[in-house]
Amino acid sequence: MRQATILVVDDDREIVGAIAKLLELEGHRVLRAYDGLEALEAVHGQAVDLIVLDVMMPRMDGLSATLAVRRQKNVPILLLSAKSEDADKIAGLSIGADDYMAKPYNPMELAARVNALLRRYLQLGAAGAQGPAGSRLVNGGLVLDTDAKTLTVDGADVRLTPTEYKLLAFLMSRPGHVFSAAQLYERVWDEPCYNAENTVMVHIRHLREKIELNPKKPKYLKVVWGLGYKMENIQ
Amino acid sequence: MRQATILVVDDDREIVGAIAKLLELEGHRVLRAYDGLEALEAVHGQAVDLIVLDVMMPRMDGLSATLAVRRQKNVPILLLSAKSEDADKIAGLSIGADDYMAKPYNPMELAARVNALLRRYLQLGAAGAQGPAGSRLVNGGLVLDTDAKTLTVDGADVRLTPTEYKLLAFLMSRPGHVFSAAQLYERVWDEPCYNAENTVMVHIRHLREKIELNPKKPKYLKVVWGLGYKMENIQ
DNA sequence: GCATTTCTTAACGTTTTCTTAAACCCGGGC
DNA sequence: GCCCGGGTTTAAGAAAACGTTAAGAAATGC
Numbered sequence: 001m002r003q004a005t006i007l008v009v010d011d012d013r014e015i016v017g018a019i020a021k022l023l024e025l026e027g028h029r030v031l032r033a034y035d036g037l038e039a040l041e042a043v044h045g046q047a048v049d050l051i052v053l054d055v056m057m058p059r060m061d062g063l064s065a066t067l068a069v070r071r072q073k074n075v076p077i078l079l080l081s082a083k084s085e086d087a088d089k090i091a092g093l094s095i096g097a098d099d100y101m102a103k104p105y106n107p108m109e110l111a112a113r114v115n116a117l118l119r120r121y122l123q124l125g126a127a128g129a130q131g132p133a134g135s136r137l138v139n140g141g142l143v144l145d146t147d148a149k150t151l152t153v154d155g156a157d158v159r160l161t162p163t164e165y166k167l168l169a170f171l172m173s174r175p176g177h178v179f180s181a182a183q184l185y186e187r188v189w190d191e192p193c194y195n196a197e198n199t200v201m202v203h204i205r206h207l208r209e210k211i212e213l214n215p216k217k218p219k220y221l222k223v224v225w226g227l228g229y230k231m232e233n234i235q
Numbered sequence: 236m237r238q239a240t241i242l243v244v245d246d247d248r249e250i251v252g253a254i255a256k257l258l259e260l261e262g263h264r265v266l267r268a269y270d271g272l273e274a275l276e277a278v279h280g281q282a283v284d285l286i287v288l289d290v291m292m293p294r295m296d297g298l299s300a301t302l303a304v305r306r307q308k309n310v311p312i313l314l315l316s317a318k319s320e321d322a323d324k325i326a327g328l329s330i331g332a333d334d335y336m337a338k339p340y341n342p343m344e345l346a347a348r349v350n351a352l353l354r355r356y357l358q359l360g361a362a363g364a365q366g367p368a369g370s371r372l373v374n375g376g377l378v379l380d381t382d383a384k385t386l387t388v389d390g391a392d393v394r395l396t397p398t399e400y401k402l403l404a405f406l407m408s409r410p411g412h413v414f415s416a417a418q419l420y421e422r423v424w425d426e427p428c429y430n431a432e433n434t435v436m437v438h439i440r441h442l443r444e445k446i447e448l449n450p451k452k453p454k455y456l457k458v459v460w461g462l463g464y465k466m467e468n469i470q
Numbered sequence: 471g472c473a474t475t476t477c478t479t480a481a482c483g484t485t486t487t488c489t490t491a492a493a494c495c496c497g498g499g500c
Numbered sequence: 501g502c503c504c505g506g507g508t509t510t511a512a513g514a515a516a517a518c519g520t521t522a523a524g525a526a527a528t529g530c
Contacts, residue, residue, distance in 0.1 A: 076355070086341045093347040098355060099334065106321045112328040120311070120333060120355070124422070149413045149462050161487055162461025162517090199489055205508065216508090223507070225497075288508065396476055416518095432517095434478055451519090460486060461517065 005047055005173070007031045009039040009065070010054035010080070012035035019052060022107050022112065036060025040068055046129050047137055047146065047173050048075050050118055052110075053093065063095060070096045073135070076117045079104065137172040140234030142211060142220060144172055151211070158210050161186070167203055170213075171221070171231040180228035204229060239353050240282060242266045244300070245289035245315070246273040254287060258349060259340050271295025275303055285311050285353055287345075290316035290327065298330060305331040309425050311352045315340065372407040375448060375469030377455060379407055386446075393445050397424070402438050403446075406456070406466040415463035439464060 006028050010016045015032065020030040031048065034040040035056065035057045035078070042048065051069065057060035066077055076098040081088055084102035092100045099113050135146040141154040149165055151158045166188045171179070179187070183198035208215040222232050241263050245251045248269065255265040270292045277283065286304065290297035300314055311333040316323055319337035319396065334348050360369045372379040376389040384400055386393045395403065401423045406414070414422070416432035424431075443450040453468040456465050 013255075058366075073529070086344050089344050092345040093344075093351040096354075098351055110323050112325040116333055117330040119331075123309075124356075128508085147412045148465065149459055156385050163488070165462065198490085198491080202489075226506070349499070431478085433480080437520090438518070440521095444478075458518070 001031075002122065003027055003029055003050040004122065005029045006114065007033060007039060007042050007048045007227060008037070009033045009050045009051065009057070010061075011035055012054075015054070018107075019110065022111055026098065026111050026115065028114075036062065036065035036068070036172045037219070039065050040072075043069055043073055043075070049121065051115060052114065053077055053079055053097075055079055055083070055088070063092065065098050066092070076121050078110075078113060078117060079111055093100045119140070137169065139172055139175055139231060140220065142172065144169060153211050163203055164207050166202075168207055169221065171224075171229070175231045177232040178224045178228045178230040183228065238264055238265065239284040239357065240264045241349065242268060242274060242277050242283045242286045244292070244297075245267040245373065246270055246292045247289075250289070253342075254345065257346055259286075261346050261350065263349075264325070271297065271300035271303070274300050275307075278304055278310070283308070284356065285349060285351065286310055286312045286467055288312055288314055288332075290314055290318070290458055291325070292382055298327060298395055301330055301332050303329070309421060309427075311356045313345075313352060315349060372404065374407055374466060375455065377407065379404060388446050395445065396441075398438055398444070400441050402435075403442055406464070410468040411464045413459045413463045413465045418463065 006023050008016050008019045008023070008030055008208065009032075012021070016034065018054050020032060023030050031046070032043050033042050037060050039051065040055065040060075043051070053065060055060045057065075060068070062079055062081070066079070069075065069077065071086070077096065078099045078101065079092040079097045080101055081092070081102060082103045089100045098117055100111060101113065137144040137146065143152045145151075147224055148159075151160055151165075151168065166186065170184070170188055181200040182193040184200050185191075185193035185196045190201075204221060205215070208218050209219050211220055212218045220232050220234070222230055223228060241258050241259070243251050243254045243265055244267075245254070251267050255267060258265050266277050266281065270275050271293050272363065272406055274286065274288065275295075278286070281372065288297045288300060292300075295303070297314055297316070301314065304310065306313065312331065313333045313334045314327040314337060317338045324335045324337070333352055336345060336348065349457070370380060370382040372381060378387045380386075381404060384395075386395055386400075386403065401432075402419065405419070405423055414443055416435040417428040419435050420426075420428035420431045439456060442448070443453050443456050446455055447453045453467075455467050455469070456464060458464055
């Protein structure tokens with residue numbers, strides 16, 4: 001299964017840490033949040049494939065968060081709760097959650113359920129649903145719609161080739177993070193990089209040509225001398 | 236939620252009867268089978284939206300049945316088992332089941348989980364799942380009547396073959412969204428795509444022949460090179 | 471059981487995109 | 501200011517993806 005981005009939300013930082021470690025071992029990328037509002041923020045603008053959400057949290061509880069997230073995105077939600085009352089499970093599943101586990105949970109079962117949810121969600125097209133907001137990555141004037149696979153730069157449509165699209169989508173999903181050419185090759189092409197750094201650079205250049213006003217002085221796609229490339233995080 | 240067809244499989248006829256009654260109260264249509272082989276037969280012949288499957292059965296057990304069904308169809312599967320061992324749950328979920336409940340189960344929770352699975356499966360676009368409300372899909376000059384299964388292009392009737400109809404209905408239900416040939420195959424044919432991309436392309440071409448003024452320069456059914464096809468969203 | 475329609479498969483042509491390699495340029499240390 | 505290890509640019513050949521056609525297989529209807 002391809003790597004997925006999973007948001008883990010619980011007010012207990014230890015629990016978040018434990019679940020994060022577990023899911024990272026499964027090969028996923030994990031984002032963390034410590035209450036419902038933070039979760040909502042994290043979901044906004046970012047590509048999240050699944051949310052593991054505790055029901056009991058301060059500020060905004062898990063059920064309210066489920067409803068709020070559903071209004072924006074169609075991402076699968078797995079609820080966690082200390083309560084094993086059937087009524088709670090039924091309530092959670094009824095308002096839009098995809099699965100419900102009672103604490104204490106078996107970590108392996110949690111991983112298995114997460115994988116089962118991801119399997120279906122990703123395989124069914126990862127975005128089959130026209131979620132209210134659609135799946136879009138935003139950074140400065142760049143808007144990448146991952147449903148329609150289209151890019152607009154300051155509102156103007158820009159045509160990308162498949163490799164350019166995948167490369168840009170990857171960089172935009174991790175703004176600010178620096179990747180070496182070899183890392184980019186392995187993540188985007190999904191095969192070991194054997195002297196293919198230059199290939200990546202050529203695509204970087206093509207991308208700059210398309211998204212930068214002045215490709216010589218890039219505003220988005222910056223080089224970090226000796227280390228790699230990054231998508232500059234523009235508020 | 237629209238009425239769904241659910242296959243309930245258990246060697247204990249009483250249990251099948253009880254679950255069937257429960258799900259019928261929820262407004263679903265229920266098919267019954269009493270072992271894995273019967274289940275396979277039922278799935279083969281009919282359109283099934285979800286399967287509730289007992290793990291312990293004669294002739295062919297639930298896990299084998301899960302594997303066998305998955306080889307043909309992509310329908311969600313909820314496993315039921317007398318064993319509450321975590322290892323069994325994990326095994327079930329790993330081989331392709333979507334959910335797992337241990338007996339004795341709370342009937343209301345079973346119903347809630349069934350509904351949660353159906354919600355996502357149907358909404359993510361099980362082939363041919365068209366809401367009764369919007370019985371016509373309109374896009375530009377295309378009008379697809381999902382009740383009568385008829386298409387008009389700029390007012391003129393156009394005959395579609397069954398496969399063409401399903402493919403077009405799927406694409407029109409998500410205008411603007413790009414799907415790869417493999418995704419289209421899996422969602423329209425509802426079976427794993429094994430080198431069947433070309434089949435999809437041929438049907439795409441036939442559709443273009445029927446709905447496009449100039450099939451070489453399609454206005455509706457566009458290709459996004461390297462990524463897939465989409466139904467262009469005409470205001 | 472036969473006739474008709476529809477689907478699948480495979481081969482080939484066309485278009486687009488990717489990769490490669492070589493030349494060039496720039497930043498920073500000396 | 502010169503040198504060197506990157507980084508950038510260019511262009512052309514190779515590869516991949518799509519389009520088209522046709523024929524045989526399968527399903528359907530009579």
